[in-house]
Amino acid sequence: MTTPNEELSALSEKGLLRQLRSTRPRPSSQLYIGGTELLNFSSNDYLGLSKHPALIDASRQALSEFGTGSTASRLICGSLELFHELEELLAESKNTEAALSFANGYATALGAIPALVGKEDTILLDKLAHACLIDAARLSGATLRIFPHNDLNKLEKLLISSKGRTLIITESIFSMDGDRCPLAEIIELKEKYGALLLLDEAHATGVLGPTGQGLAEELQLQGQIDFQMGTLGKALGSAGGYLAASRSWIDLLINKARSFIYSTAPPPAQAAASLAALKILHSTEGVELRNKLHCHCARFNSLSPIIPKIIGHNEQALSASEKLREAGFYVPAIRYPSVPRGTARLRITLSAAHSEEQIDLLLAAL
Ligand SMILES: *Cc1c(COP(=O)(O)O)cnc(C)c1O
Numbered sequence: 001m002t003t004p005n006e007e008l009s010a011l012s013e014k015g016l017l018r019q020l021r022s023t024r025p026r027p028s029s030q031l032y033i034g035g036t037e038l039l040n041f042s043s044n045d046y047l048g049l050s051k052h053p054a055l056i057d058a059s060r061q062a063l064s065e066f067g068t069g070s071t072a073s074r075l076i077c078g079s080l081e082l083f084h085e086l087e088e089l090l091a092e093s094k095n096t097e098a099a100l101s102f103a104n105g106y107a108t109a110l111g112a113i114p115a116l117v118g119k120e121d122t123i124l125l126d127k128l129a130h131a132c133l134i135d136a137a138r139l140s141g142a143t144l145r146i147f148p149h150n151d152l153n154k155l156e157k158l159l160i161s162s163k164g165r166t167l168i169i170t171e172s173i174f175s176m177d178g179d180r181c182p183l184a185e186i187i188e189l190k191e192k193y194g195a196l197l198l199l200d201e202a203h204a205t206g207v208l209g210p211t212g213q214g215l216a217e218e219l220q221l222q223g224q225i226d227f228q229m230g231t232l233g234k235a236l237g238s239a240g241g242y243l244a245a246s247r248s249w250i251d252l253l254i255n256k257a258r259s260f261i262y263s264t265a266p267p268p269a270q271a272a273a274s275l276a277a278l279k280i281l282h283s284t285e286g287v288e289l290r291n292k293l294h295c296h297c298a299r300f301n302s303l304s305p306i307i308p309k310i311i312g313h314n315e316q317a318l319s320a321s322e323k324l325r326e327a328g329f330y331v332p333a334i335r336y337p338s339v340p341r342g343t344a345r346l347r348i349t350l351s352a353a354h355s356e357e358q359i360d361l362l363l364a365a366l
Helices: 004-013 053-066 081-094 105-116 131-140 152-160 183-192 247-256 268-281 284-299 314-326 356-365
Strands: 030-033 036-040 098-102 122-126 143-147 166-171 196-200 227-231 241-245 306-312 344-349
Touching: 036 356, 053 268, 081 098, 081 241, 081 268, 098 105, 098 247, 105 131, 105 166, 105 196, 105 227, 105 241, 105 247, 122 131, 122 152, 131 166, 143 152, 152 166, 152 183, 166 183, 183 196, 241 247, 268 284, 284 356, 306 314, 314 344
Parallel strands: 122 143, 122 166, 166 196, 196 227
Antiparallel strands: 030 036, 098 241, 227 241, 306 344
């Protein structure tokens, strides 16, 4: 039997050991690690909302009114109006009949996907999909077929031979590459073969679309997607996850999604902050923040705020990250299993919280 220390040494030898580094509170564009102040190019706080006064005030008010915890599942202890208000605004934003919120994005996937499909069914999953989508697909017991990243030909072949209820799962902006799925073409295929589509907008929420609802909103395709999923923890600056769909699918989730039923509801203050963030997305301030973010992206010739610099070897990616750190920038090295073996990389994320000057400094350093 191997010991944990032997496992840790094996990880370390492969350059795959991960360690926590303690930090201190700083403005969103900065990070304090290892005793130094660094410019932060690692967070998913794309609009800088995690430090926004409106979110802080809303959380404070909810704390005073409701206390720190929800104390039980919403099916046990009653369901606060606040959660319903959040879900109604989510549904309206996503142009669906209903939405359900969860404690985080991971719990959304783990609860929702096994409630939507089971043993008799088929999941078709993009190769580069996020870990929580893979775990949820496995947990569902459905036959799991993986298609090469954004490969429509292969997806169509799998659709032809799939059994039972068929659920295609993909992301709008991919978390480690920053590229998009061919959404219109995927919708065409899912309609042709009568399949369902779950689109994870984790990195596009707040970033794309006229009111920041994501790629589906940008392409005016919201009405053709069965399940729009996302997190409230990235651009929305709070914590939580959601799935927006028709009323009957959401009612089914309330009855079947185990991470919703068997888990204490998130703190009311978390829902209050998310609601405040969503309202900002719909405001002119939201438009301005998104415009600023897109100007930053344009400096990098990028359509998304996620910019990968693929290096290959784990050790080389780590040392590139270390060099940037010495120069005053925090740009994390991302390794297997977050990305495929041999594609270790620097992952730069941009935010409206960055100034133009900070963007220029990073460009010069790279
Ligand atoms: C971060 C992420 C999640 C998980 O969301 P959390 O709220 O952080 O748990 C789900 N899907 C994708 C694509 C993500 O990047």
